[in-house]
Amino acid sequence: MLFSGSSALSFKPTQPNVPFGLVLQQWLDAGFEPEECRRRLERIIDVKKLPPELFRPEEIEKGGVVATEALLFDAFREPARDWTLYAQVRRGQEIQRAGLRLPLESVAWAAQLIRAAGTTRDVEGIKGAAAANLPPRFAQLFGTCLEPAEDEASFGAWPAVDAPGIYRREHASLVIRSRTTTLLVDPQVLNIGESTHFSRFPRESRPLEPDAILITHHHEDHWYPPSILRYLHRPDVPIIVPQVPRPNLLTPEDFSATLRQLGLRAVAPAWGSTLRVGDIDIDVLPFYGEQPTVDSPGPTDGLRTWGNCYRFSTPDFSALVLVDSGADPLGNMVEAVRQLTEKRGPSDVVLSNFRSFQEVLNIGLPHYALTLPFERLRAVHAGHQRGYTQSMTLGEAGVARASLAARARYVLPYAHMFQGLGVSTDEKMVETVRAHLAEHGSSTAEVLSWNPGDVARFEGGQLRVSHVPVSGRAP
Numbered sequence: 001m002l003f004s005g006s007s008a009l010s011f012k013p014t015q016p017n018v019p020f021g022l023v024l025q026q027w028l029d030a031g032f033e034p035e036e037c038r039r040r041l042e043r044i045i046d047v048k049k050l051p052p053e054l055f056r057p058e059e060i061e062k063g064g065v066v067a068t069e070a071l072l073f074d075a076f077r078e079p080a081r082d083w084t085l086y087a088q089v090r091r092g093q094e095i096q097r098a099g100l101r102l103p104l105e106s107v108a109w110a111a112q113l114i115r116a117a118g119t120t121r122d123v124e125g126i127k128g129a130a131a132a133n134l135p136p137r138f139a140q141l142f143g144t145c146l147e148p149a150e151d152e153a154s155f156g157a158w159p160a161v162d163a164p165g166i167y168r169r170e171h172a173s174l175v176i177r178s179r180t181t182t183l184l185v186d187p188q189v190l191n192i193g194e195s196t197h198f199s200r201f202p203r204e205s206r207p208l209e210p211d212a213i214l215i216t217h218h219h220e221d222h223w224y225p226p227s228i229l230r231y232l233h234r235p236d237v238p239i240i241v242p243q244v245p246r247p248n249l250l251t252p253e254d255f256s257a258t259l260r261q262l263g264l265r266a267v268a269p270a271w272g273s274t275l276r277v278g279d280i281d282i283d284v285l286p287f288y289g290e291q292p293t294v295d296s297p298g299p300t301d302g303l304r305t306w307g308n309c310y311r312f313s314t315p316d317f318s319a320l321v322l323v324d325s326g327a328d329p330l331g332n333m334v335e336a337v338r339q340l341t342e343k344r345g346p347s348d349v350v351l352s353n354f355r356s357f358q359e360v361l362n363i364g365l366p367h368y369a370l371t372l373p374f375e376r377l378r379a380v381h382a383g384h385q386r387g388y389t390q391s392m393t394l395g396e397a398g399v400a401r402a403s404l405a406a407r408a409r410y411v412l413p414y415a416h417m418f419q420g421l422g423v424s425t426d427e428k429m430v431e432t433v434r435a436h437l438a439e440h441g442s443s444t445a446e447v448l449s450w451n452p453g454d455v456a457r458f459e460g461g462q463l464r465v466s467h468v469p470v471s472g473r474a475p
Contacts, residue, residue: 013080063375076247118230156471165457178314181278217307289326346407356395400436422470
């Protein structure tokens with residue numbers, strides 16, 4: 001396959017360009033003092049030339065919701081009419097970047113080009129197609145993305161997916177392999193961002209050809225269309241995605257509509273349903289948590305990060321993937337797991353992000369702050385000043401409770417960034433989850449340490465981890 005080492009692509013529908021991070025940082029710097037926050041927001045609107053219909057600055061002093069319906073919902077009512085294609089290549093300390101706006105009629109063609117580049121070794125053919133259809137500067141950079149970096153060998157190679165097991169990949173990506181079937185979850189291997197080590201990815205030791213690709217939720221470190229395209233060895237491979245009743249600021253795309261624009265096959269099952277791919281049963285669970293608030297009242301109805309958690313049942317093991325879930329006004333993931341266990345029985349393995357993410361005022365998710373009344377933001381900020389915070393994700397204690405609810409035999413961490421093959425980012429959290437399980441008197445759930453590139457397989461009824469050598473270098 002092409003695309004490896006230090007090349008990266010972004011390919012997504014063009015959406016309103018609002019500097020949410022700047023707004024939240026300015027409000028934090030102002031201590032959420034209403035008059036000053038209004039002044040700073042109005043200055044941002046003026047300097048950045050933002051559409052005034054997206055905001056109601058006067059609501060700051062009234063304690064209301066500052067974002068208008070136009071920003072919360074209307075901007076995402078229709079599928080995007082154009083897309084943005086962005087390429088980046090890192091060579092040593094030098095970074096080359098270019099962006100290109102694509103009309104809707106060119107989107108399916110660009111998707112085919114990316115897919116072809118991910119499934120063929122015909123470098124010259126792909127470069128020729130790019131040169132014939134893209135502006136010269138962008139076509140040249142796209143062609144550079146296809147060439148191996150001089151230091152690419154230092155990034156290592158992913159283990160071949162050739163036997164039943166759970167394969168830990170980059171950041172939030174997993175491969176679930178049964179005797180006959182391969183499922184790929186949240187591929188990220190063309191992501192440009194910090195969460196994936198600035199795209200310094202291992203090469204494939206042999207082509208990875210999933211029978212289905214599954215997406216958990218819309219955050220860019222989980223939903224990344226170029227990475228999906230890279231692994232579509234056939235255009236009819238099903239892509240299992242969350243249902244989106246109404247696109248909104250927190251889920252600005254209907255996954256199915258976006259995939260249709262790319263000419264791909266989307267499957268959007270309802271929560272509580274069960275699908276079968278090959279010899280694997282897939283239970284679709286709610287995605288509670290990683291919403292703006294843990295407690296009521298939350299944002300207005302329908303304003304939500306829509307997502308799925310999944311349980312995979314193979315002939316040899318079952319694995320419950322809880323990703324970044326937690327609790328929110330709609331539900332609690334621990335209770336959802338308990339209900340699933342009553343219905344389907346224990347899960348052999350629970351996989352989850354162990355980190356705690358601060359609700360509402362989170363600079364990593366700055367747009368969350370625009371979904372709540374300003375009065376609520378002030379109250380949360382005041383609580384932070386007193387040392388009181390709540391996590392929108394399970395966190396270490398919540399992972400322990402969910403694992404007990406699943407009656408799991410093993411617990412595995414994942415989705416803790418990516419720093420290279422075999423590089424640990426979660427050892428302290430592993431020890432903390434072990435301590436929480438011990439507090440509950442659990443003697444059955446074992447928390448195992450593993451790292452990106454490692455493979456967990458059942459041997460003689462026990463889960464064993466095969467470790468890869470440490471590879472990759474710091475950015």
